[in-house]
Amino acid sequence: MNLAYQLVHELPGTMAGMSHGDLDLRKAFTFADQVGHLCPEDARKVEETVLPGADSKTPRSIRDRARREVIKIDPAAAETRRKKLVSERRVEKQPCEDGMALLGAFLPAESAEAIYRRIDTIARSLKTKDESRTMDALRADALTDLCLGVPSNVRTKIELRVDATTLMGLDDNPAILSGYGPMTAQRARELAGDDTSEWYRILTDPVSGVVIDHGRTRYRPTKALRDLVNARDQRCCGPACNRPAATCEFDHTIPFRDPEGKTAYDSAGPACKFHNDIKEHGWTVTQPTPGRFLWTSPTGRTYDVTPNDQYPPPPF
Numbered sequence: 001m002n003l004a005y006q007l008v009h010e011l012p013g014t015m016a017g018m019s020h021g022d023l024d025l026r027k028a029f030t031f032a033d034q035v036g037h038l039c040p041e042d043a044r045k046v047e048e049t050v051l052p053g054a055d056s057k058t059p060r061s062i063r064d065r066a067r068r069e070v071i072k073i074d075p076a077a078a079e080t081r082r083k084k085l086v087s088e089r090r091v092e093k094q095p096c097e098d099g100m101a102l103l104g105a106f107l108p109a110e111s112a113e114a115i116y117r118r119i120d121t122i123a124r125s126l127k128t129k130d131e132s133r134t135m136d137a138l139r140a141d142a143l144t145d146l147c148l149g150v151p152s153n154v155r156t157k158i159e160l161r162v163d164a165t166t167l168m169g170l171d172d173n174p175a176i177l178s179g180y181g182p183m184t185a186q187r188a189r190e191l192a193g194d195d196t197s198e199w200y201r202i203l204t205d206p207v208s209g210v211v212i213d214h215g216r217t218r219y220r221p222t223k224a225l226r227d228l229v230n231a232r233d234q235r236c237c238g239p240a241c242n243r244p245a246a247t248c249e250f251d252h253t254i255p256f257r258d259p260e261g262k263t264a265y266d267s268a269g270p271a272c273k274f275h276n277d278i279k280e281h282g283w284t285v286t287q288p289t290p291g292r293f294l295w296t297s298p299t300g301r302t303y304d305v306t307p308n309d310q311y312p313p314p315p316f
């Protein structure tokens with residue numbers, strides 16, 4: 001009933017798509033679910049962006065695109081909804097048939113029950129008279145702490161893809177959390193600044209979508225990042241070298257084996273074999289701004305090199 005009402009009164013584009021056979025019920029339902037809390041005007045704007053071409057998209061892709069546009073259309077409202085849901089966090093347990101139960105994971109009932117009781121016991125022990133969190137929130141926090149808080153050898157890598165300009169706070173483009181999908185810019189900035197967990201920031205250029213900072217997730221650059229660095233510098237970044245960038249190697253300014261080493265636009269340059277090799281023989285190099293290299297020789301003399309002085313570096 002709810003979907004029928006929404007389609008007829010609030011989502012004329014989705015309704016039309018169904019009439020023309022571009023959208024099946026599942027895609028329409030997926031889309032309507034994402035825009036359900038928007039005002040009708042905003043919902044129509046999201047329809048106009050997301051629905052063209054939807055016949056060849058999967059429901060999952062439609063959901064992610066819709067979610068991204070919903071965040072974009074009103075980032076502050078999206079952040080408010082996120083915070084409200086965080087305050088409603090809880091651990092849910094449902095008995096299933098044949099001795100099974102669902103506790104976020106589909107487990108044998110006895111395991112689900114034992115885990116839930118353990119969580120519940122920890123939560124109750126935390127519920128002092130000064131504790132403002134609800135029992136639901138305490139159980140959710142106890143579960144999180146049990147899974148993540150105990151020091152262990154297991155290292156999880158979670159990738160967060162965010163536009164460089166968004167991370168700098170210049171805009172509020174939605175970020176992508178790997179395995180989940182679009183999320184609000186504000187939350188992405190909080191996560192990116194949280195160095196207590198294993199977050200991997202992957203920065204993208206907001207215009208081209210090219211990844212400009214892979215952090216430590218990969219040693220070899222993508223072709224797009226390599227092309228971008230080569231286009232910026234045009235030639236070898238070594239002192240007084242005219243070797244064209246296209247015939248150079250991709251040089252990590254700070255060696256990747258160092259803890260601060262990363263595969264990124266502002267920490268890489270094209271280098272010929274000779275200039276790559278002299279770093280193994282006492283020369284050091286830094287990159288104070290993208291496209292400007294400061295080389296220091298073994299005797300301490302410095303060379304200030306801007307391989308391509310024709311163009312100012314792009315503003316990121």
Ligand SMILES: [Zn+2]
Binds near residue numbers: 238241242271273274
């Ligand atoms: Zn060179």
